[in-house]
Amino acid sequence: IIGTKYAGEMKKSIFSAANYLLPTQGVLTMHCSANVGANDDDVALFFGLSGTGKTTLSADEGRSLIGDDEHGWSDNGVFNLEGGCYAKCIDLSPEKEPQIYGAIRFGSILENVVVNEDRAADYQDSTHTENTRAVYPIEFIPGYDDDGKAGHAATVVFLTADAFGVLPPVARLNRESSIYHFLSGFTSKLAGTEVGLGTEPEATFSTCFGAPFLPLSPVVYAEMLAERIERHRSRVFLINTGWTGGPYGVGERIDLPTTRRIVRAAISGELNDVETKRDPIFNLAIPVSCPGVPEEILDPRATWSNEEDYEAKARDLAQRFHKNFDTFSGAVSQPVKDAGPAPV
Structure with a gap:
C-alpha cells in the first residue's frame, strides 16, 4: 500500500528494512513491545499479532515502557526502534x-x-x-523509559488470542517449545475484524509473529532468539488472551484483569517454581496455580461443559499446527518438531 498516509504502511516498510540489515550486524529485530521494571535487567518482551494485547499489556502502570511494537536485541540489551x-x-x-x-x-x-x-x-x-x-x-505514556533501551530480557511472552477456546491461559516453554511457537506465530482472526471471513474463527499463523516483514529466513530470527534466551536464561511463556469455556460464540473471552495478573506473575518470577502438568494434546507445561487467578480456568479442558467437544476442537487445532509447521520440517531439529502438539 503506497501513498495512503496510513501509519501502518510507513512504520512497517522501515521495519522490513531493519529486519534485513540489523541481523547481519548481530542484532535480533523483533515485532514485539517491551517494558522494564525498576531493575535495568528486568525487561519483558511481548510478541503477538494484532488483537492479542501486546500494546495493552506492555503499558503497565508498574513498569516503564521501552517501546510499543518494534525492537532490537543486541549484545548490549534491548532497544526501541520507534518514537511512538x-x-x-x-x-x-x-x-x-x-x-x-x-x-x-x-x-x-x-x-x-x-x-x-x-x-x-x-x-x-x-x-x-x-x-x-x-x-x-x-x-x-506516563513513566515511559526515555532512554528507549534497557538490559537483556528476563521474560519473553508469546501472546495468542485463541478463539477456539482450547489453549491454556498460560504455559511455560523451554528452548525447543519456544522455537516451535515462535516459528508458528499462532492466533485467531474473527468474523467482523477481517474482510472476507465467515462466521467461524480462522486459525492464523504468522511466523515470528511478523511474517510479512521478514526478508530473511524465519529460522535465522528463531535461532538468534533461542541463543539469547539461553545465554540470558530468559523465562518464556505462551499466554492466551482468547476464549475460555468454549469457542468464540459459546465461551467468553478471558478478561483483561485476569490476563494482567498472569503476566505480572510470569514477569515477577512467581510462576518459576509452580508445579506444571503436561497437556496431552498440545504438549504444553501448564501451571497448576497462579496467584490471584482461579485455578479452574488454567486447564481449558475443565472449563468446557462437554469434554468430547473440547477434544474434537483441540485435535482440530493441533492438526492445523502440524500442517503449518510442515514448512519448517527440513530446517529445524527433531526436538523442536517434537515440542509441538502430539500427533493426531
Missing part, C-alpha cells in the same frame, strides 16, 4: 486501559475512529472497521 505507539482502540475505556486512553490528546492521531457531532471519539463504534488505531508519541 500504534495502539488498537476499539472498545477503549479509561477503566480498562488508562495509560492508552490518557495518551490520546493533542499531538496524537486517530485512524478509522468514528467521531460524534461534537467531535468526541466513539471508541465503541466499529462501523468502518474494528481496526481502529491511535498514534501517539511514546512520551505520552
Whole structure:
C-alpha cells in the first residue's frame, strides 16, 4: 500500500528494512513491545499479532515502557526502534486501559475512529472497521523509559488470542517449545475484524509473529532468539488472551484483569517454581496455580461443559499446527518438531 498516509504502511516498510540489515550486524529485530521494571535487567518482551494485547499489556502502570511494537536485541540489551505507539482502540475505556486512553490528546492521531457531532471519539463504534488505531508519541505514556533501551530480557511472552477456546491461559516453554511457537506465530482472526471471513474463527499463523516483514529466513530470527534466551536464561511463556469455556460464540473471552495478573506473575518470577502438568494434546507445561487467578480456568479442558467437544476442537487445532509447521520440517531439529502438539 503506497501513498495512503496510513501509519501502518510507513512504520512497517522501515521495519522490513531493519529486519534485513540489523541481523547481519548481530542484532535480533523483533515485532514485539517491551517494558522494564525498576531493575535495568528486568525487561519483558511481548510478541503477538494484532488483537492479542501486546500494546495493552506492555503499558503497565508498574513498569516503564521501552517501546510499543518494534525492537532490537543486541549484545548490549534491548532497544526501541520507534518514537511512538500504534495502539488498537476499539472498545477503549479509561477503566480498562488508562495509560492508552490518557495518551490520546493533542499531538496524537486517530485512524478509522468514528467521531460524534461534537467531535468526541466513539471508541465503541466499529462501523468502518474494528481496526481502529491511535498514534501517539511514546512520551505520552506516563513513566515511559526515555532512554528507549534497557538490559537483556528476563521474560519473553508469546501472546495468542485463541478463539477456539482450547489453549491454556498460560504455559511455560523451554528452548525447543519456544522455537516451535515462535516459528508458528499462532492466533485467531474473527468474523467482523477481517474482510472476507465467515462466521467461524480462522486459525492464523504468522511466523515470528511478523511474517510479512521478514526478508530473511524465519529460522535465522528463531535461532538468534533461542541463543539469547539461553545465554540470558530468559523465562518464556505462551499466554492466551482468547476464549475460555468454549469457542468464540459459546465461551467468553478471558478478561483483561485476569490476563494482567498472569503476566505480572510470569514477569515477577512467581510462576518459576509452580508445579506444571503436561497437556496431552498440545504438549504444553501448564501451571497448576497462579496467584490471584482461579485455578479452574488454567486447564481449558475443565472449563468446557462437554469434554468430547473440547477434544474434537483441540485435535482440530493441533492438526492445523502440524500442517503449518510442515514448512519448517527440513530446517529445524527433531526436538523442536517434537515440542509441538502430539500427533493426531
